[in-house]
Amino acid sequence: MKQPIILAIDTSCDETCAAVSSGRKILSNVISSQINIHKEYGGVVPHLAKRAHQEKIEFVVKEALSRAAAQSHKFCARNLSPTHGRCEHAKISCAEPQIDAIAVTVGPGLAPALEVGIAFAKNLSLKYKKSLIAINHMEGHLLSSLANMEGSDPSMPALGLLASGGHTQLVLVKSIGHYQLLGETLDDAAGEALDKLAKMLHLGYPGGPIIEQLAKQGNPDSIPLPIPLQHSPDLNFSFSGLKTAAMYKIKSVGSVLTVKFTHNMTAAFQQAIAKSFTVKLQKAIEQYQPKSILLGGGVFSNLYFRAQIRSTAKQNSLPLHLPYSKKLYTDNAAMIAVAASFRFNKGESFVKDIQGLDRQPNLSF
Structure with missing residues (x-):
């Protein structure tokens, strides 16, 4: 079975994350941490987290596509302009990236932080007419051990x-x-x-x-x-x-x-x-x-x-x-890409109303 190429985005808390995967194989995994911003407050400050996501998401997504291009010449990462959390104002100029779908974390997490990644993903999906897959952040953590796993899935249940x-x-x-x-x-x-x-x-x-x-x-x-x-x-x-x-x-x-x-x-x-x-x-x-x-x-x-x-x-x-990596324990988008690849292969979780997709900060299993 041909494995889907997924661009995944996660801004659920205090890391701005993007990754590209081919099925369970991770082609890139980029994380921009905000620890230095929040440490003086002893915890994550939501409005500061949102602002940092707005400042970094363009670079992080572009870098994820660029690193994936080092393994496959299918991706373009030129001139992505940030959404600043406002989907309707995005100006994204880039030759169409050769991906099959875009995945984004919709919850759980900090509401102001979530909305930045969701807005950016919605813009990419609408502009390039790519399927959008909504992912539960905790399902990503649950399936993080499957990233780069070779062979069959873990025995169930x-x-x-x-x-x-x-x-x-x-x-x-x-x-x-x-x-x-x-x-x-x-x-x-x-x-x-x-x-x-x-x-x-x-x-x-x-x-x-x-x-x-x-x-x-x-x-x-x-x-x-x-x-x-x-x-x-x-x-x-x-x-x-x-x-x-x-x-x-x-x-x-x-x-x-x-x-x-x-x-x-x-x-x-x-x-x-x-x-x-x-x-x-x-x-x-x-x-x-x-x-x-x-x-x-x-x-x-x-x-x-x-x-x-x-x-x-x-x-x-x-x-x-x-x-397989310490970077996959903490928040990252590679785990979101892995979860999305399973959903893609099953034809599940494709967002029908892309404009209406909203954050779900209290989302559970």
Whole structure:
């Protein structure tokens, strides 16, 4: 089967992303990060995120097409003019790119950020009369491990464990495109909890990578912390109680935080989150008897978390599928392109009313 050439765009949060794929093969994957913009605020500021997307989306899409052209002389990336988030005002002058469809993330995410990518994708679709495919950002994370995968798809049914700054979810993958949400966070997501701990410890933003490094030097058993919902029969997650417990521990040591305490706290907090992942994953394995596990989301760029999930998969004799590159754990458009290629081959999710396509910031499975 001839694989579709997909141009994908994602502006769901604080990275401006574009990618080109041929089926599951990634031809380019371009990401413009906004970390330096938001770190002084300790989190993503929506209106600043939107402005940065407006400034970068032309370059990012053009660069994705240019890099794809290095592998295939089918793409043009000359003189793409930015939409600045206003679809009707776009001025795009480019020889028609030889792509089969355009895919764009419509949610979940920050509404002001989402609208920039959607507007740009709508313009390209209308100008070049290319099919437009609307993609769920979390489906992209779910299928990120399939990027550049050779051979057959993972054995189904599969369990998908997703953890990012805004979401923590367990998903039953009956087949690609057919999902059942088994559990999700009831409050803070795992990535959000890590950022909040980093803020309490004055470590900077984003918190995840900093905590991972400091935790290597700490004793995770030196500070007792609760394992959220470990005895609950459902498959939901909760990290607000863990965050509160850590806050009281930090307050108990006074205003001066020693290096040793910081190392131990980050290690203990990281361990508690990992145990929450593995406890819920094990319960889901016992209940649903999956044939494989899929892992996705920026939180799992953490090697410690991946090691704990790998151990659980091994104990249950289940294959674990991971993204091939660290760039595919965090937000990116390559995963959106992969998800769209499956939709394209099935004739699914083509947008009929392109002008009417809108952001869905609270979109779920």
